[in-house]
Amino acid sequence: MPDLLTSGHIVDVALLIVAAEAGYLALWRRGPGRTALLINLASGACLMLALRLVLAGAPGFWLAAALAGAGAAHVADLWLRLRSAAP
Template sequence: MAELFASGRVVDIVLALVALEAAALLVWRRRRGRGPSPLALIGNLASGAFLMLAVRAALTGADWTVIAGLLLGSLVAHITDLCLRLRDDQPGAVGRRSQSSEPGTSAETTAFNRRNQAGMISS
């Protein structure tokens, strides 16, 4: 087990699992018409992948510039992901649905409306 970490192979295994997760989510979206868009998925997973690669580089004794570059890559991917999310939340965004129209719990859902009618939550 120690060799798995010392060689950085543990990160390779995690990255393979992340790739499988991405593939499964893309297949889910294609079949069900729901789920994250491919661009949003790539932005989100790329940030984590760069972080994992930075850990792998640190475990294997890579130069600090390599580690810094991978951390910078993670930052860029993270900022890109945030920009995409913020753009998607803008009212009237062309071709995009805001998060408020997604299924889930919000102040507009039936569960909250029932509670409001019962006087449990006040505005």
């Protein structure tokens, strides 16, 4: 069990689940909240990818790219939420 955690394969499983969830939302879910959910999923997936890259010992620029993606998705999520809450 500890090898599963330190090797990063548990993160791979979580990323596959998130990809399946995003596929479901993109293909079958209709409605006003679909884009917000997909952006929220993208932010979390980028953070999980950053964790996977650290566990794999990837170069720092890949980690920076994953964190930049998470930050961009987070900003987009906040923008959508604040725009919908504005009077």
